[in-house]
Amino acid sequence: xxxxxxxxxxxxxxxxxxxxxxxxxxxxxxxxxxxxxxxxxxxxxxxxxxxxxxxxxxxxxxxxxxxxxxxxxxxxxxxxxxxxxxxxxxxxxxxxxxxxxxxxxxxxxxxxxxxxxxxxxxxxxxxxxxxxxxxxxxxxxxxxxxxxxxxxxxxxxxxxxxxxxxxxxxxxxxxxxxxxxxxxxxxxxxxxxxxxxxxxxxxxxxxxxxxxxx
Amino acid sequence: xxxxxxxxxxxxxxxxxxxxxxxxxxxxxxxxxxxxxxxxxxxxxxxxxxxxxxxxxxxxxxxxxxxxxxxxxxxxxxxxxxxxxxxxxxxxxxxxxxxxxxxxxxxxxxxxxxxxxxxxxxxxxxxxxxxxxxxxxxxxxxxxxxxxxxxxxxxxxxxxxxxxxxxxxxxxxx
Numbered sequence: 001x002x003x004x005x006x007x008x009x010x011x012x013x014x015x016x017x018x019x020x021x022x023x024x025x026x027x028x029x030x031x032x033x034x035x036x037x038x039x040x041x042x043x044x045x046x047x048x049x050x051x052x053x054x055x056x057x058x059x060x061x062x063x064x065x066x067x068x069x070x071x072x073x074x075x076x077x078x079x080x081x082x083x084x085x086x087x088x089x090x091x092x093x094x095x096x097x098x099x100x101x102x103x104x105x106x107x108x109x110x111x112x113x114x115x116x117x118x119x120x121x122x123x124x125x126x127x128x129x130x131x132x133x134x135x136x137x138x139x140x141x142x143x144x145x146x147x148x149x150x151x152x153x154x155x156x157x158x159x160x161x162x163x164x165x166x167x168x169x170x171x172x173x174x175x176x177x178x179x180x181x182x183x184x185x186x187x188x189x190x191x192x193x194x195x196x197x198x199x200x201x202x203x204x205x206x207x208x209x210x211x212x213x214x
Numbered sequence: 215x216x217x218x219x220x221x222x223x224x225x226x227x228x229x230x231x232x233x234x235x236x237x238x239x240x241x242x243x244x245x246x247x248x249x250x251x252x253x254x255x256x257x258x259x260x261x262x263x264x265x266x267x268x269x270x271x272x273x274x275x276x277x278x279x280x281x282x283x284x285x286x287x288x289x290x291x292x293x294x295x296x297x298x299x300x301x302x303x304x305x306x307x308x309x310x311x312x313x314x315x316x317x318x319x320x321x322x323x324x325x326x327x328x329x330x331x332x333x334x335x336x337x338x339x340x341x342x343x344x345x346x347x348x349x350x351x352x353x354x355x356x357x358x359x360x361x362x363x364x365x366x367x368x369x370x371x372x373x374x375x376x377x378x379x380x381x382x383x384x385x386x387x388x
Contacts, residue, residue, distance in 0.1 A: 008256075008258075009258040009259055010258075011257075012255055013251070013254040013255065014252045015251070026291070028252040028289060029287050029289050029291045048256075050256060053259075055259065071294075071388075072347075073386060074345060075298055075344060075345055121386075121388050123388075125384075126259055126260070128260040128261060128263065129262055131264040131265070133265045133378070134378055135302070135379075136382045137260035137261065137262065137263040137383050137384075137385075138382055138383070139258065139385050139386075140257070140385070141255055141256060141257045141387050142387070143255075143388070
């Protein structure tokens with residue numbers, strides 16, 4: 001691999017993982033919330049500009065397909081249920097150089113809905129200035145959406161790419177130590193009870209022997 | 215008897231103190247918070263694409279400038295770049311279009327970047343009607359990316375009218 005010579009660009013990432021999706025694989029890289037009928041689902045993304053110039057961007061949902069585990073974005077003019085339920089705010093923005101904005105993705109699920117898995121992409125796009133020939137060049141970067149709808153359960157394992165995504169809980173080590181402390185406490189109490197019982201029993205036997213001698 | 219009971223009481227007190235001493239530093243870590251934010255997928259800003267002036271029929275080959283994808287997600291997640299073009303439209307009467315079946319995209323040599331690794335595959339496309347994949351990254355590890363300098367080719371059909379054409383070419387990464 002060569003060294004990265006990054007002149008910057010238009011970036012996108014997940015800025016917030018909904019509690020309902022925190023244990024879902026790939027929640028750190030894709031929008032994967034289960035969409036229940038009649039619910040409103042919101043999630044924040046971050047759209048960034050790592051160039052030296054301000055960028056005019058548009059942010060919008062797009063439709064996609066996932067056939068045999070191959071994810072494909074559909075052209076802008078095509079739609080699906082997920083795209084029709086999804087809005088992004090803001091949809092237009094100017095991002096200063098070396099800065100970012102927060103974008104709120106909202107998915108309003110109608111009722112009733114047919115259980116299925118829906119696919120889409122939240123796109124952030126920026127354009128070149130139009131050339132003298134009238135051709136505009138656009139570059140887009142997107143967050144994929146893999147959303148089960150209703151009680152849909154995947155029957156195959158091809159719906160998501162495998163990922164090693166994961167978070168480390170900083171509280172887990174502390175929790176382990178607390179359990180250890182509680183275990184030590186119970187063991188100590190058990191030892192105390194056994195020793196105390198033996199002493200008490202000795203005392204009772206001694207007393208009985210004294211009474212017998214009399 | 216009393217002496218042994220005192221000893222037992224002392225032992226019990228010590229046993230109580232041990233877990234408390236162990237637990238004390240735990241409480242200090244309970245207030246620690248480390249929000250681990252995911253990394254970013256980035257694409258370079260597009261260069262202006264100037265097709266110049268040409269006659270029909272003819273073929274134009276134009277460099278689209280450096281394209282760069284940087285993936286700092288560090289999650290082993292695959293990515294792809296797809297390209298789509300609109301028809302080039304001449305709104306001067308009589309209106310005329312050159313449809314994307316006359317357009318091609320060739321990524322050329324792809325240079326991997328970053329400390330991680332990925333299997334990069336480029337696919338030249340001779341019809342830009344749909345969102346067609348041109349670069350795919352699989353078997354991804356670590357922070358990585360790629361750069362390439364694609365060439366856009368336009369075959370101007372003999373039936374194309376004279377005029378000023380406008381259109382859009384889009385490169386997408388997800």
